[in-house]
Amino acid sequence: MSITSPAINTARTASGSPEIASVLVVTQASLSLVAGLSAIPFGIVEPGFRVLSAVTILVAIGMFWLARNLRRQRRWARRWIIALEALSLTASLLLMLLPIGAMRGPVPVLVNLVMPASVLALLISRSGRRAFAQSGGND
Amino acid sequence: MRASGAYVALIARGYFGVMYDIAAEHAPAIAAVIVLLVALWLVLRALSVLAHRRIGWAVALVDAYRATSAITRLAAGLMLLSGVIHLALIPSHEGITGVLFVINGFGFIVLGVAAFFTSWWRRPAVLWLVATIVAYVVWIIAGWETPDQIGIACKLIEMVALGLTMRLAQPRRRTWPRRIWRAVAFPLMASLATLGIWVGGLAHPDALHAHAGAVLQPVAAVATPAQREAAARLLSDTRASIARYRDPAAAIAAGYEPGPVSSAEPLRHFENKANANAILDPNRPQALVYAQTKHGLRLIGAMYQMKRAGQWGPDPGGPITQWHQHEGICFSPFGFEFSFETPFWTCPVGSTGITTPPMLHVWIIDNGKEGPFAADLDKTVQKQLQGS
Numbered sequence: 001m002s003i004t005s006p007a008i009n010t011a012r013t014a015s016g017s018p019e020i021a022s023v024l025v026v027t028q029a030s031l032s033l034v035a036g037l038s039a040i041p042f043g044i045v046e047p048g049f050r051v052l053s054a055v056t057i058l059v060a061i062g063m064f065w066l067a068r069n070l071r072r073q074r075r076w077a078r079r080w081i082i083a084l085e086a087l088s089l090t091a092s093l094l095l096m097l098l099p100i101g102a103m104r105g106p107v108p109v110l111v112n113l114v115m116p117a118s119v120l121a122l123l124i125s126r127s128g129r130r131a132f133a134q135s136g137g138n139d
Numbered sequence: 140m141r142a143s144g145a146y147v148a149l150i151a152r153g154y155f156g157v158m159y160d161i162a163a164e165h166a167p168a169i170a171a172v173i174v175l176l177v178a179l180w181l182v183l184r185a186l187s188v189l190a191h192r193r194i195g196w197a198v199a200l201v202d203a204y205r206a207t208s209a210i211t212r213l214a215a216g217l218m219l220l221s222g223v224i225h226l227a228l229i230p231s232h233e234g235i236t237g238v239l240f241v242i243n244g245f246g247f248i249v250l251g252v253a254a255f256f257t258s259w260w261r262r263p264a265v266l267w268l269v270a271t272i273v274a275y276v277v278w279i280i281a282g283w284e285t286p287d288q289i290g291i292a293c294k295l296i297e298m299v300a301l302g303l304t305m306r307l308a309q310p311r312r313r314t315w316p317r318r319i320w321r322a323v324a325f326p327l328m329a330s331l332a333t334l335g336i337w338v339g340g341l342a343h344p345d346a347l348h349a350h351a352g353a354v355l356q357p358v359a360a361v362a363t364p365a366q367r368e369a370a371a372r373l374l375s376d377t378r379a380s381i382a383r384y385r386d387p388a389a390a391i392a393a394g395y396e397p398g399p400v401s402s403a404e405p406l407r408h409f410e411n412k413a414n415a416n417a418i419l420d421p422n423r424p425q426a427l428v429y430a431q432t433k434h435g436l437r438l439i440g441a442m443y444q445m446k447r448a449g450q451w452g453p454d455p456g457g458p459i460t461q462w463h464q465h466e467g468i469c470f471s472p473f474g475f476e477f478s479f480e481t482p483f484w485t486c487p488v489g490s491t492g493i494t495t496p497p498m499l500h501v502w503i504i505d506n507g508k509e510g511p512f513a514a515d516l517d518k519t520v521q522k523q524l525q526g527s
Binding site for chain 1: 169208209210213288289291292295298299302303306322325326329330333334337446447448449466469470471473476477478479480481482483484485486487488489490491492493494495
């Protein structure tokens with residue numbers, strides 16, 4: 001069998017920056033959803049966390065929706081995701097500078113720095129821009 | 140640290156904090172990841188050079204690589220990463236777990252390589268990834284494995300690989316149940332994995348986890364006579380020194396700032412930022428602890444605190460004067476409230492994960508069976524104070 005035979009890559013159509021970015025955003029949204037749900041019990045005695053929990057769940061739902069539209073190569077979804085990820089990355093970097101132990105170990109670095117930076121890189125890269133430019137006026 | 144309602148409630152319910160560190164025996168996985176990344180880069184460079192020289196097999200391999208979609212390449216790379224992590228952890232896992240790590244590690248490597256050369260790899264990869272994540276959760280819940288950052292990071296890598304692999308599916312029938320299942324399957328998997336790791340960690344708390352979010356300083360099991368004497372001296376020196384602050388007004392005049400009032404929290408910490416650089420100095424404790432009684436605030440102790448997280452203070456009393464620091468806490472500046480970080484270190488929007496510098500409480504009242512240096516006030520004593 002030739003290793004470049006047509007049977008090799010049946011999934012070539014589902015490729016590229018928007019697809020990968022959407023999977024990363026769905027992962028982030030899932031983690032946010034769990035964070036929001038897990039804060040609900042604290043809301044019993046912490047009134048502030050009732051609000052934060054609800055906001056987090058809404059943000060997670062919004063991210064699922066944005067990820068769906070990112071996969072469909074909607075330009076507005078790309079813009080929203082870039083804004084959200086840039087905000088998230090900036091906040092994480094600022095928190096890293098503070099002596100509060102916000103980033104300790106590989107997991108917080110992967111979740112709070114590597115994932116947002118990867119999504120940004122995928123969407124801002126030449127291939128990412130090209131993918132959305134080719135999608136036509138889906139705004 | 141000032142505690143708030145939920146924090147106190149969790150202590151009262153016997154919540155044992157789950158903090159996720161890097162287990163020493165899991166550290167080789169980090170080296171393995173670095174070696175793999177460097178090796179992959181070198182192999183790709185070498186293949187590129189050989190293909191440029193028209194060497195047949197190298198040309199074929201490079202063609203196969205280039206013909207593969209970016210999403211497949213990433214999924215394959217992540218599976219290779221997980222495989223190498225599992226293989227690197229074999230020496231620290233005995234018995235059936237070690238055998239499963241061998242099978243799992245080689246399985247991921249085979250699937251990672253197969254992604255470039257075959258068309259059948261996707262379904263086995265999905266099954267392998269799901270089985271690995273589920274097995275990890277089962278192992279954690281059963282107490283056969285302790286959740287640590289290497290294990291959790293590995294699950295994150297596998298979850299992203301799973302998401303990518305699932306995304307490669309070409310659905311033939313787009314019925315509504317199938318659409319809904321495709322939409323919820325991955326978030327459900329991520330949520331259940333997080334919940335499982337959390338439950339497992341709660342069910343089997345580490346010996347150094349004192350209470351909600353508190354990690355104790357590692358110390359010797361038994362105190363020497365000299366350490367007992369030093370601990371008694373620290374208690375008497377602290378008691379003598381802070382006696383002048385029985386009246387909260389005197390503490391405020393001396394630069395101590397009252398912490399926020401909470402109906403759920405009967406203790407109030409008065410902090411003095413001018414004492415931040417002092418190290419276990421009975422004349423300059425970082426905070427004073429008052430109990431809210433029916434007759435006003437009553438001075439019940441002092442709190443010493445170091446400047447940075449992980450910087451354990453001197454413990455003259457050995458295991459008697461054991462410091463603790465609070466980890467994995469989500470702190471919200473809106474109302475000064477706390478919750479707990481998920482095992483993936485995520486917090487609700489508007490709050491941030493924090494780790495406090497180590498602290499040591501010295502209770503100048505009789506603290507019951509907990510003793511004068513306990514991380515927390517004895518529950519019976521606390522109830523008595525609230526009723527007094």
